[in-house]
Amino acid sequence: MSEGGGAGAGEGAEARRMAEVEVAGWRDWGPYLAERAWGTVREDYSADGDAWRSFPHDHARSRTYRWNEDGMAGFCDLDQRWCLGLALWNGVDPILKERMFGLSGPEGNHGEDVKEYWWYLDATPSHSWNTWRYHYPQAAFPYERLVEENAARSKLEDEFELVDTGVFDDGRYWIVTVDYAKASAHDLVMRVGVENAGPEAATIDVLPSLWLRNTWSWDVDPGVVPSLRAEDGDVVVTLPDEERLRLRVDPASDVRPDELLFCDNVSDSARLWGEAPLSPYPKDGIGDHVVSGLDTVNPEQVGTRSAVRFRLDVPAGETRTVVLRLSRSEEEDTGADSLSVLAERRREADEFYAGVIGRDVPADEAVVARQAFAGLLWSKQFFHFDVRRWLEGDPTAPPPPPGRGAIRNGDWPHLVSHDVILMPDPWEYPWFAAWDLAFHCVTMAHIDPGFAKQQLVLLLREWYMHPNGQLPAYEWDFSDVNPPIEAWAALRVYEIDGSRDQAFLGRVFHKLLMNFTWWTNNKDHGDNNLFEGGFMGLDNIAPVDRSTLPPAVGVLEQADATAWMATYALHLLEMALVLTDRDPVYEDVATKFFEHFLSIAASANDAGLWDDADAFYYDVLHLADGRDVPMRVRSLVGLVPVTASLVLEGTRAPALTEFMQRARVFLERNPQTRQAIHAGDGVARDETLLALVPPERLRRVLGGVFDESRMLSPHGIRSISAWHRENPFTVEVAGTTATVDYEPGESTSGLFGGNSNWRGPVWFPLNALIIESLRRYDVSLDRSHTIEYPAGSGEQHTLGEIADDLSARLTSLFLSVDGAPRPSDARYPLLSEDQHWRDNIAFYEYYHGDSGQGLGAAHQTGWTAIVAHLILTRSR
Incomplete structure (x- = not known):
């Protein structure tokens, strides 16, 4: 359709x-x-x-x-x-x-x-x-x-x-x-x-x-x-x-x-x-x-x-x-x-x-x-904005102040919006945000795949996408950088809609090629497949403002930006392979993204982002004086690499003659990239797992993540490890001492991000991506590949079982068990216990890392609505 x-x-x-x-x-x-x-x-x-x-x-x-x-x-x-x-x-x-x-x-x-x-x-x-x-x-x-x-x-x-x-x-x-x-x-x-x-x-x-x-x-x-x-x-x-x-x-x-x-x-x-x-x-x-x-x-x-x-x-x-x-x-x-x-x-x-x-x-x-679907549908808004007209002013009004374009969005005069768009929140965020919209569309696809596809195509149109290939982030700064997950969203919407509409997939694919090129040309400072990007949607989870670090201080190579690009390459690879069914020409471009993913994965694992002693991925700050400073903050930044995975179906191989031949040649010439390829030994033995984090390394990463005194909360994975509650990370940058500790609730820092707090609270989107990736690992790995979960419990579980439990933990934020208040509103008995209030569910922006109390925007149904997607896709 x-x-x-x-x-x-x-x-x-x-x-x-x-x-x-x-x-x-x-x-x-x-x-x-x-x-x-x-x-x-x-x-x-x-x-x-x-x-x-x-x-x-x-x-x-x-x-x-x-x-x-x-x-x-x-x-x-x-x-x-x-x-x-x-x-x-x-x-x-x-x-x-x-x-x-x-x-x-x-x-x-x-x-x-x-x-x-x-x-x-x-x-x-x-x-x-x-x-x-x-x-x-x-x-x-x-x-x-x-x-x-x-x-x-x-x-x-x-x-x-x-x-x-x-x-x-x-x-x-x-x-x-x-x-x-x-x-x-x-x-x-x-x-x-x-x-x-x-x-x-x-x-x-x-x-x-x-x-x-x-x-x-x-x-x-x-x-x-x-x-x-x-x-x-x-x-x-x-x-x-x-x-x-x-x-x-x-x-x-x-x-x-x-x-x-x-x-x-x-x-x-x-x-x-x-x-x-x-x-x-x-x-x-x-x-x-x-x-x-x-x-x-x-x-x-x-x-x-x-x-x-x-x-x-x-x-x-x-x-x-x-x-x-x-x-x-x-x-x-x-x-x-x-x-x-x-x-x-x-x-x-x-x-x-x-x-x-x-x-x-x-x-x-x-x-x-x-109610999550309802909030998503009520979050549709008419969004009207002609940036050139806004910059220049209306003929019946006084001209705008001089230098207006230098304040914000002066580089986006082509952007003209006159559309109904899914917004993050109708009050606190009544404007579109590119990566928020991607999450909205995945949930929307369960009830209205046509509208979900229309929304994903919309921001790729020439009156939104910059001529250089960048996607507009949000009206406060269209030039800011959001994680590139539009390809992931398009694939999920395509699958939820029955995996039939290849015309939609092709339309998205062609525009995303330009955006991928923009990323490689602008966010790989050393041409070494390690990427920068700025705050990347994670706001103040780092000790420094990652969006404003002066070049004179140094360059921050980011574990999350690098992993997002690895994931991007995998999703474009997957799209290209799907599109070969209708046009063999896509086989050639599939090879490009296969090679690009392997190169990024090799750099992420071998060029300083991986810390073998801590079994975690960290940002690395390359100071202008030649020193390298690992940002040893155990946070979602180091978990984004876990989301970079793809299962290749073995049954497709005979039809992909050129792709298979080119892959063999590339691996022979670049043997160091083989560590990201894992032959299936699980449910589907004819499948191959491409993963930035090798299975043996994944076990070590997750061992710390699934510790309930660290990143595993009763209601999902925390944004930062509670280990930092007693062990803050401190670094000196340009004569200023910056510190990150564990904050389970609202931010106590004025660092970029304001009340968008990632330093401890549970946040739905990355939890959902991690859950999805664990399921992909589970399909490819043998049943004996289990992990102690929670850490210290003595209980071994498959990654699929762990994914189900994480999904249940997130959903439990909105549920009353044995008459107890639902955790997301437990702070106020009126909201969680009174008969006139208790059945009305608010979908907050994020959730307290210890108690689960809802925080931030009170109607952030835009991305928290993905709980509906989790409910509908959890194994039963």
């Missing part, structure tokens, strides 16, 4: 819907609205590049966004011409609750951090069904206290969270649930339920909101400006292409609306800058009207922002529901009852996921997988 379509493994109506998803337009409308657009690089027009201060949260309600919109529980179309979301007011907050609140990077004692509680409970890949849940305090939201308390805390202290303020005590909060269901591709039902969890009756304003993204303020001649207006109690949308939409209150609502409110999606210039108003009814007009009773909404009921206001009085423990319906005018009368549509789409979602997850997966793990 081509990458444009792709039916998942699910069953029933949703699976059939996915087979026609492109033709029928089921993806035209989806949860593509970001949850934060303020504080992003795109909205930063400052002279110093301080994005957080350039567009703070305080501006968000009043200032028009240039590139995309944000909101709560939002849907929009593929071009984000219109947005549908939710606003709330508890009667005491100083502002309308239109978006999630959190601290900017400089405000948090561990970096940016959202201070709200909401969850993505369900979603289908066609977005025929989506469910979102939010807990909103009935007391005044403690905006100032959250800022002040966190500002007063050091990096040695925990973050001060919303639950710490006491606003949820006595159950005084609203449980807000938003369900979306499509009667057809362009006929959307929105149901908002508000439950009063408190001990007494309370009142809340619920304001489903429909607005238009401002696309008309940035050009001298904007053309036809879209509009909203009231008509017979509905909100009617007229778009520039004359398409019309209608938002109406459904008869299924418990109450009728109190009023329809309209303002303009233009900045409140008087409030923000003390300038003449652009409109008497600016962007914050609805909020000011609801909260303060001001005359800031248009009495003519026209504009580009609107809200349907319901004022609900809800007794304790009861729920009130409002239902709305948005549809294209010509498709308005589908004849389908809204409540029936909601019930039917929920039933179809159950049917679909029963097929995806399977009936042999334990019920509690199935819940984890389904």
Whole structure:
């Protein structure tokens, strides 16, 4: 199946819907609205590049966004011409609750951090069904206290969270649930339920909101400006292409609306800058009207922002529901009852996921997988960024400050994005990241392989990939370097999709050839097959900032960068061999990557990265004065080499005459490279294992890793060995002493990485890659090849059994065993034990290396969602 379509493994109506998803337009409308657009690089027009201060949260309600919109529980179309979301007011907050609140990077004692509680409970890949849940305090939201308390805390202290303020005590909060269901591709039902969890009756304003993204303020001649207006109690949308939409209150609502409110999606210039108003009814007009009773909404009921206001009085423990319906005018009368549509789409979602997850997966793990998929689907966002236009400025705005291109992204003027992309996190990381996206796609392939393939192809297109072959990292610095795992992701997506779509594989392969060449030309300083690369996604796991080491100090040859390139060569080799089935010409390029892998593996093992005494791989700093300093930090950096493995099927050999002949010649001329080739003696004896870490060396490496007092935690492999708790590593570089020790939780260092902490917490992506590689070793090795696991236990296990246990340890982060709190939320009994909270799973960025408590971004479902992939692929 081509990458444009792709039916998942699910069953029933949703699976059939996915087979026609492109033709029928089921993806035209989806949860593509970001949850934060303020504080992003795109909205930063400052002279110093301080994005957080350039567009703070305080501006968000009043200032028009240039590139995309944000909101709560939002849907929009593929071009984000219109947005549908939710606003709330508890009667005491100083502002309308239109978006999630959190601290900017400089405000948090561990970096940016959202201070709200909401969850993505369900979603289908066609977005025929989506469910979102939010807990909103009935007391005044403690905006100032959250800022002040966190500002007063050091990096040695925990973050001060919303639950710490006491606003949820006595159950005084609203449980807000938003369900979306499509009667057809362009006929959307929105149901908002508000439950009063408190001990007494309370009142809340619920304001489903429909607005238009401002696309008309940035050009001298904007053309036809879209509009909203009231008509017979509905909100009617007229778009520039004359398409019309209608938002109406459904008869299924418990109450009728109190009023329809309209303002303009233009900045409140008087409030923000003390300038003449652009409109008497600016962007914050609805909020000011609801909260303060001001005359800031248009009495003519026209504009580009609107809200349907319901004022609900809800007794304790009861729920009130409002239902709305948005549809294209010509498709308005589908004849389908809204409540029936909601019930039917929920039933179809159950049917679909029963097929995806399977009936042999334990019920509690199935819940984890389904919510992980939901978080992934809700993390799709419309991402709009024209870098050249951003650098040069808009014709209707003042020119950007001089030297803007020198601050960031000046070398990427070709990059133009106007796409729906899977984001790492809709609030803390509301922008694409190349290697994050690769992990997203592997999990997505289980439910929507067509979309997964489209995403992998997208970043390889000429309007993303640099002309020199580099892939853009992320908007904060497109020139930064992420691990090159796109080939791995493409292969896994290809396999999950049934190993049929060689056209997709070939399309990816051709672009990755350019990227591989960029790596070899730019990150192999000594042309010795030992690679640099910078932080490589592992942020501050090293004692020095690996991205900014001056050449005058020396060159850092990295164990992980070298291993990533070995892995890259193996994956391109595997791709080339697969593609020989349709075109023998690929056999020739397969030889190139076979030889390249063997050369890299030989250098990694024989040129200083391997420490035989410690049985581990380390970075080596080559100082300008001629000294070599091994960075003896036992961390994931030294474990990435374990992921560089590939099983070659012996049955393919007879058809690969030229490849086999060239391989023999190369090995005869380079006998030192043979150590990376291992004849199969396990389950499949006709297979050959290519591995950077030889099996006998692997046993020694893993012996230390699988020690529970070192790298093996109850919930997966730690990022750094707990051995460093008592044995910190110290090195002097350029007159400065740098130290690495074991930090199981949030980072106490200001070194590059901020709150992206790799110095101890458990992190899912590399755990998943290690698990996968252990399975490959297991297939090739004899059953007698066992390892003591855990170290010191006296129990011997195969690598396959160990892979299963590691997978189970990671999954256990989200499970309650014998009534105990799930480890990821155990710090707060409210989240892990209360009946209103405990079934709502948060997928954090990383997890405490000792306790398993979730840390970092609270909605990093983008890559932590790979737990669903682990659940579906674990041996049973």
